Amino acid sequence: MPLIFAPGGGQTPAPNTIETNVTGWAHCGDARCPGYGQKPAEGIRTIVEHTIGSRGGDGIFVNIVENTNEYLRFSDSADIACPDCGKDREISLQERPVYPVITGFPQLGLLQTPQFDPSVRNTKADEDAALAQAEQNKRMVELEATVARLTAALED
Numbered sequence: 618m619p620l621i622f623a624p625g626g627g628q629t630p631a632p633n634t635i636e637t638n639v640t641g642w643a644h645c646g647d648a649r650c651p652g653y654g655q656k657p658a659e660g661i662r663t664i665v666e667h668t669i670g671s672r673g674g675d676g677i678f679v680n681i682v683e684n685t686n687e688y689l690r691f692s693d694s695a696d697i698a699c700p701d702c703g704k705d706r707e708i709s710l711q712e713r714p715v716y717p718v719i720t721g722f723p724q725l726g727l728l729q730t731p732q733f734d735p736s737v738r739n740t741k742a743d744e745d746a747a748l749a750q751a752e753q754n755k756r757m758v759e760l761e762a763t764v765a766r767l768t769a770a771l772e773d
């Protein structure tokens with residue numbers, strides 16, 4: 618049994634580590650990318666079992682598993698990059714569920730909102746502000762013409 622150094626100076630048995638090859642599901646982390654859909658990918662599943670002994674305990678409970686951690690990674694690091702955008706992909710053992718669209722709204726609808734366009738008026742207040750701005754611009758043009766006329770009259 619391999620030993621590791623424990624806090625306080627002693628040595629304790631290392632946690633049990635079990636690695637298996639699995640076929641998982643890979644997807645791009647960017648929901649806007651075409652690679653967001655899951656595709657099968659080869660991965661390595663690592664289970665780390667922390668025993669009472671590996672946590673510094675002793676006695677008859679030393680081999681009892683206290684808790685486990687599960688890790689999953691790509692078998693081949695070349696599979697990490699998204700083939701569509703190049704960003705890192707994620708791998709999972711679970712196929713993403715597809716729920717029925719009972720609301721009538723698309724499931725990725727929030728990602729499909731149009732880009733911000735400042736010329737678009739959404740509310741009555743936006744429309745009123747735009748009309749007020751147009752009126753002010755018109756008055757400014759009239760005022761400039763008046764000032765030009767008066768300046769020309771003074772110079773005569």
Ligand SMILES: [Zn+2]
Nearest residue numbers: 645650699702
């Ligand atoms: Zn991508």
